[in-house]
Amino acid sequence: MVDKIEVGRALSRAMALELLTRIRKGAGDRGEPPVLAVVRSSGDAAASYAASREKAAREAGIRIVSRGLPEGGGAAAAGRFLRELSADPGIGAVLIETPLDAGIEETALRSALDPAKDAEGLSPANYGRLFSARRWREVEEGAFPVPPTALSIAALARACGVELKGLSALVVGRSNSVGKPAAHLLSLLDATVTLAHSKTRDLPLLCSRAELLVACVGKPECIKAAWVKKGAVVIDAGVHAAGGRLVGDVEASAADRAAFMTPVPGGVGPLTTAHLLNNVLMLARGRGGAFA
Template sequence: MNIIDGKKISDAKRAEIKERVSKITKETGKVPGLATILVGENPASQVYINSKIKACENAGIKSFHRTLPANSSKEEIISLIKNLNADSQIDGILLQLPLPDNSFAQDCINAISPLKDVDGLHPFNAGLLNLSKNWQELIDKNVLLSCTPSGVIHLLHASKIEIAGKTAVVIGRSNLVGKPLSMMLLANDATVIMAHSKTKNLKEVCKNADIVVAAIGKAKFVTKEFIKDGATVIDVGINRVDGKLYGDVDFESLTNANVFVTPVPGGVGPMTITMLLENTLKAFNNRK
């Protein structure tokens, strides 16, 4: 087993971002700003928000945090978003999901200016991802990409794992991970199979893949029997079972296997916030 050290790769990327922020601040006299919005008091969401605020401070990015009560209406949330859209100090807006009432979450995301959509979830930015010809075009156009999927791509690039011409299976079709990651892998010239709960013979489908991404929310679902010799396994899952944290991959079953694999924790997780910082910088440059 070869472990892909997400924390090490993330730390290196954050150091690079900090250097770029410092340079921008010296040259322009302006500081990139990120606004975070937390609706309600979900403990897990509070932890995530605090991590994002701390990461901003460490990178030299100015943090603006706003809280709303759990019973806030869609109109109240959108009103706050519109105020942040109009604030010239703020380059990026992140609405922490899920909302207490998640039925109107997409309406709230749609209210965020596409130029400040650092989660890459606005239809405009999702559309740019889908319409781009290749990865270089996405880079050249400074497209704001969904953070966790772009973090996965960065892990693969930093680990010198070849994507072009390889077969990649993404298990999961969510708007947060599965769909955008499939498009990003395709932009990197992989042959992509999107698998999900209705996929037949899933084990056999995965067994033929060079890259397997597990993003389904089922602890230890992907076992050694899913993975061929020499494959790369990316575990996006975060599952709490009896107070312990597990990924979607049965990590221990791969101990003696000839594979590259991301651990949980310490794999994809650190990259999500790192790419949020990267998107905030992109947004600053795009708006400038």
């Protein structure tokens, strides 16, 4: 029997590689490498992701520099810092790591970032453009960056070989950066989307009905294999260190029931990195666009 997890891994790898190869060429054509500033907050939850991001950026010809938010300066100093970074001609794009220190409100901070330097597509202007889109084509051809994890989820759903039109999709998690935009993108791809969250009643029942299940919950293996509909497509964005290994939001044994399932690690993560770097290149070229 074909190992479904290996199929998911190979698909993600191939899609990420194709994108990274294009980025490397695009970055090489520019002469100067595009520079991504990563604004670090106090939390270090994404350490494994940061290491793989830096490796991929190096290979793709993009330079990453680290910038710490001013310590103890509060929201006003953080906003000033973001405006200064936005105005720095040596910085092509900015990524803001979360969680932020207490007292710094994320949307306010993202508002201080120039949308033309917004690597994550989460500044209010770019986010508004995304949610104004009524067709997938507008995202594909649009001149704005799209949140990379959500875009990777949609791209994997699109590439895994199922017809998305009319498909019953469940997205578990409604964060601004992942769940909400993923649900919107899947709806642009004509799936019929339910968006679940921590107040949702009877999640197991909803999962058991979902032909496409997207997990972006942030809790290790909280979606049980037994809840997954037989033959479903499962896309797991979760990544957690547990007992010396990485696990997702869905129990790995769900692959036995699924028709297709992304692995953790090696599924959504590498493609997210590639889409992030693609945003950086597009911004450096002076135009956005998920696939430009």
